[in-house]
Amino acid sequence: MRPSCVVICRIHLGQGQTVPHSATELADYDHVRQWAMQSLFQHMDDIYQGTVIVDAQARIIWINARYAERFGFADPQSALGQPVENVIPNSQMREVLRTGEPMLLDIMATGDDQLVVTRLPLKDATGRTVGAVGFALFDKIQSLAPLVAKFTRLAEELAATRESLAQARRAKYSFEHFVGDSPLISEVKRQARLAAPLEGAVLLLGETGTGKEVLAHAIHAASPRAGKPLVSLNMAAIPDTLLEAELFGASAGAYTGADKKGRSGKLQLADGGTLFLDEIGDMP
Structure with missing residues (x-):
């Protein structure tokens, strides 16, 4: 739990960070990298409506209020500590933890709706996966309408092909x-x-x-x-x-x-x- 908390604290706050300006600061690779990652997370959190973070056992340790409410949790605190699948039924966060590989763009079905999601592993200094963060886009999904339409069409064609092959x-x-x-x-x-x-x-x-x-x-x-x-x-x-x-x-x-x-x-x-x-x- 402690490595997960360290990672979350570093990337979640994203505030009070010092933007490198001078050549000396830009040459400080670790400083620039940390700043870039914090900035990236902040932008992702702003763009996507849903954000969830899990620990190495796929238990939710942070979820924003809007995302929690979408799955029936009026209080985000009530979702903490639960296996992610108990809150987000079709979540693939456990697969990200297993492989240590990101899922940069995926479409997740939730009832009659579809969410565009991005899932990223969180790793400690040794490269060990200690958690994962997921971002979900739902209200602004219209901007990705062509992608969603193509995915839906391919899914329907695949289902029809499987049925035809089964027949x-x-x-x-x-x-x-x-x-x-x-x-x-x-x-x-x-x-x-x-x-x-x-x-x-x-x-x-x-x-x-x-x-x-x-x-x-x-x-x-x-x-x-x-x-x-x-x-x-x-x-x-x-x-x-x-x-x-x-x-x-x-x-x-x-x-x-x-x-x-x-x-x-x-x-x-x-x-x-x-x-x-x-x-x-x-x-x-």
Whole structure:
């Protein structure tokens, strides 16, 4: 607690500081740096409507009245000592403490509103993170309307893409779609239903067009893994040089044309669900 208090006392007051003017004073690096940091904090506190400071355990040790009131605390003192998440539900201050890295610009959702926030770690003379300070902009957010609009649009697109991907990885067929009532078809369905709850692999044999894919989807839909992904992979269409990357993934730049950010393999994508290896008899 003492290192946190020292840091807070140095940067919070920001008053009575001596502005360097002479060449000698400007050459005093430590003095200029301290003055600049105090001035920066004062400006940030003036520009942003909300300011909160936490200690190394992510407990609030200072919060301004306006920010506290926004989260239902009429008296800022009542928020002191509480874990920051108890006061600011979606706070990422604990992550700043964990990494020791700043979050210079972020958008935090609070109910129906969005706040533009900046989070900075506070460190002692040895470089150890002893706390963090966060600034929030809410009433003046109109000045950042283009940024907020872009963030909102990207968030909506990401949600839509995830939903679309989830839909694509769900079973499209059930046993009702496997048409036929002959003794052979009935036996196939019976065995498939017996296999559905099992954890082992299931080998489906049959000519092209006989419904192996429909049966694979039906087995997944009837299994305890139905809520997890069903990932399909056409083994006959994959060159042998890319087979390993398709199954196990690849790091960035692992081969010519590889994704710059790397890619997950089908085994990882199907984790907890079902991996359907189509045309496995024709794999390279």
